[in-house]
Amino acid sequence: MPNYQLVYFNGRGRAELCRLIFHAAGVPFEDIRLDHTKGEWPGEWKAKCPFGQLPVLVVDGKMLAQSKAAARYLAREFNLAGKTSWDQARADMFIDEFDDISTELYKISHEKDEAKKAELREKFNADTLPRHLGYLENLLKENNGGNGYFVGDSLTWAGLGIANVYDLLGGTDAPFAKFPLLLALAKRVRENPKVAEYLKTRAQTSF
Amino acid sequence: MPSYKLVYFNGRGRAELSRLIFKAAGVPFEDVRLDSSKGEWPGEWKAKAPFGQLPLLFVDGKVLAQSKAVARYLAKEFNLAGKTSWEQARCDMFIDEFEDIGAEVYKFAFEKDEAKKAELSGKFNSETLPRHLGYLEALLKENNGGKGYFVGDSLTWAGLGIANVYDLLGGTDAPFAKFPLLLALAKRVRENPKVAEYLKTRAQTPF
Numbered sequence: 001m002p003n004y005q006l007v008y009f010n011g012r013g014r015a016e017l018c019r020l021i022f023h024a025a026g027v028p029f030e031d032i033r034l035d036h037t038k039g040e041w042p043g044e045w046k047a048k049c050p051f052g053q054l055p056v057l058v059v060d061g062k063m064l065a066q067s068k069a070a071a072r073y074l075a076r077e078f079n080l081a082g083k084t085s086w087d088q089a090r091a092d093m094f095i096d097e098f099d100d101i102s103t104e105l106y107k108i109s110h111e112k113d114e115a116k117k118a119e120l121r122e123k124f125n126a127d128t129l130p131r132h133l134g135y136l137e138n139l140l141k142e143n144n145g146g147n148g149y150f151v152g153d154s155l156t157w158a159g160l161g162i163a164n165v166y167d168l169l170g171g172t173d174a175p176f177a178k179f180p181l182l183l184a185l186a187k188r189v190r191e192n193p194k195v196a197e198y199l200k201t202r203a204q205t206s207f
Numbered sequence: 208m209p210s211y212k213l214v215y216f217n218g219r220g221r222a223e224l225s226r227l228i229f230k231a232a233g234v235p236f237e238d239v240r241l242d243s244s245k246g247e248w249p250g251e252w253k254a255k256a257p258f259g260q261l262p263l264l265f266v267d268g269k270v271l272a273q274s275k276a277v278a279r280y281l282a283k284e285f286n287l288a289g290k291t292s293w294e295q296a297r298c299d300m301f302i303d304e305f306e307d308i309g310a311e312v313y314k315f316a317f318e319k320d321e322a323k324k325a326e327l328s329g330k331f332n333s334e335t336l337p338r339h340l341g342y343l344e345a346l347l348k349e350n351n352g353g354k355g356y357f358v359g360d361s362l363t364w365a366g367l368g369i370a371n372v373y374d375l376l377g378g379t380d381a382p383f384a385k386f387p388l389l390l391a392l393a394k395r396v397r398e399n400p401k402v403a404e405y406l407k408t409r410a411q412t413p414f
Contacts, residue, residue: 050300050342050346051304051307051339051342052338052342059293062293064296064297064300065300065304066299066300066303066304068299068303069296069297069299069300069302069303070296072296072299073292073293073295073296073299076292076295076296077292085280085283085284086266086269086280088280088283089271089276089277089279089280090271090276092273092275092276092279092280093257093271093272093273093276095276096273096275096276097258097272097273100258131259132258135257135258135259139257
């Protein structure tokens with residue numbers, strides 16, 4: 001078993017999908033959370049990071065940057081990426097869509113003007129998010145009626161991804177009110193024994 | 208050989224990397240370019256799009272969305288994705304970094320306020336872009352002195368990606384003035400016989 005280190009800040013953010021993959025697969029890893037108020041970031045880490053950013057995944061001392069590249073590598077290693085090349089591509093497609101949703105959220109959270117921020121948030125909730133979730137609900141339904149998974153007939157990192165989106169959207173059922181299949185999948189994934197165990201003990205963080 | 212159809216607008220944009228992969232691999236495909244001024248988009252295509260957007264890849268009639276998922280699927284099919292799982296992850300990492308550069312360009316490319324646009328593009332050119340290119344130059348150098356490729360010892364879609372970034376940045380050497388290894392790689396890829404043939408005959412488009 002290789003030695004894994006995942007390096008990020010103390011939060012879910014761009015590292016949580018990797019953490020969920022490790023936990024769902026039951027693979028141990030060093031979950032390094034840097035406290036920038038103590039100078040741990042940039043500290044000695046920034047110079048080691050391929051693009052000067054976190055998260056980074058370190059596998060037997062070799063570095064991998066970019067959160068989705070790291071998550072995909074882990075998913076593949078732990079047989080959570082999809083069973084065929086096509087299934088893997090479909091899983092990638094869902095992951096990129098979740099990334100589009102979080103990009104919209106980051107735009108809002110980085111907006112400094114409070115009035116503009118409220119306007120962006122309103123548009124996101126009324127328009128952007130329902131549009132994204134609507135597409136996802138339909139695609140889920142196309143896969144054997146939607147009572148299973150996004151891709152194939154078993155858990156992939158795409159399923160872990162929607163569970164992560166659930167948290168990103170506030171960790172309540174409310175955003176999914178009109179998207180019952182999606183909500184059921186997110187809950188099914190969160191109730192997976194290894195995932196549930198992790199969620200029970202996971203640090204509560206502000207992001 | 209499966210039947211491939213790539214659907215996008217008449218421009219490089221988010222489809223060009225996939226086109227470069229097809230061309231570099233010497234694999235024929237239907238290069239569908241929709242003219243929205245003639246109603247071809249949304250037309251009948253939008254309803255077929257998993258997330259209502261382009262580009263789309265059809266493989267024997269099955270659809271894949273999200274430009275990076277599409278490009279990665281093709282790269283893997285045509286042995287341009289990296290020879291090991293780790294190399295594939297490193298390619299993914301470079302591709303994501305190119306995407307980050309593209310995202311920065313898109314921020315000001317669509318800015319309507321001319322003063323704001325000048326401010327954003329100024330910051331991009333003096334600060335953001337050199338930072339990204341600097342990291343890429345250093346990473347390229349780490350791979351056998353940087354005279355070959357980003358990953359391993361043969362062309363991958365990461366190499367095609369930097370050639371695509373060259374075009375995104377205006378198709379001149381100027382942005383790469385301080386990054387000689389990157390420039391040499393971009394040119395080496397553009398001079399690959401199949402790529403060069405495509406570049407000679409490729410439609411000139413505004414994006």
